[in-house]
Amino acid sequence: MVRVFYPGSFDPAHNGHIDVTSRASELFDEVIVGVYEAPPKNLMFTTGERVELFKDSLTGINNVQIIPFTGLAPDQARRVGAKAILRGLRAGFDFEQEFEMASMWRNLSPDIDVICMMSSLEHQFLYSSRIKEVARLGASIDNLVPSHVAEAIKERL
Numbered sequence: 821m822v823r824v825f826y827p828g829s830f831d832p833a834h835n836g837h838i839d840v841t842s843r844a845s846e847l848f849d850e851v852i853v854g855v856y857e858a859p860p861k862n863l864m865f866t867t868g869e870r871v872e873l874f875k876d877s878l879t880g881i882n883n884v885q886i887i888p889f890t891g892l893a894p895d896q897a898r899r900v901g902a903k904a905i906l907r908g909l910r911a912g913f914d915f916e917q918e919f920e921m922a923s924m925w926r927n928l929s930p931d932i933d934v935i936c937m938m939s940s941l942e943h944q945f946l947y948s949s950r951i952k953e954v955a956r957l958g959a960s961i962d963n964l965v966p967s968h969v970a971e972a973i974k975e976r977l
């Protein structure tokens with residue numbers, strides 16, 4: 821049984837995160853999504869809200885759990901019995917960041933591997949921060965996030 825841990829801020833979950841999670845759910849026996857409680861970012865949603873928004877995006881997928889977490893991702897991966905940490909990769913910029921972070925995690929916890937999954941072409945340009953920014957400026961985000969997430973962003977703004 822192979823379980824992977826997919827950590828992130830998910831503020832909020834968008835179609836790129838959902839695509840990575842649902843593709844991973846077909847490759848691995850279980851996917852545990854970890855919503856990081858204290859990312860160094862200005863958050864729009866509380867941890868509980870980010871967990872619920874992600875959960876409501878994955879109806880019909882039974883082998884994914886969404887949990888909040890604090891501390892180091894490899895420690896949390898070990899706590900939930902995951903063999904590896906999963907990350908998504910968009911073209912360009914993400915590679916440098918993910919490579920650097922994965923190297924640190926591997927140094928801290930050589931027993932937990934890091935797997936990167938390429939973003940699908942149509943989601944390469946999706947960033948939570950950019951989605952919130954364009955929504956704030958009045959753009960439609962209906963094709964970038966599930967409808968309940970678009971509603972939650974509109975309400976928050």
Ligand code: ADP
Pocket residue numbers: 827828829830831835836837840906907908909910914938939940943944945946947948949
């Ligand atoms: P964001 O950069 O959108 O704020 P997070 O920090 O929540 O995202 O990212 C959590 C994980 O999801 C990271 O591994 C990130 O690279 C990945 N990810 C974010 N956006 C996408 C996307 N559009 N396609 C694939 N993976 C993504």
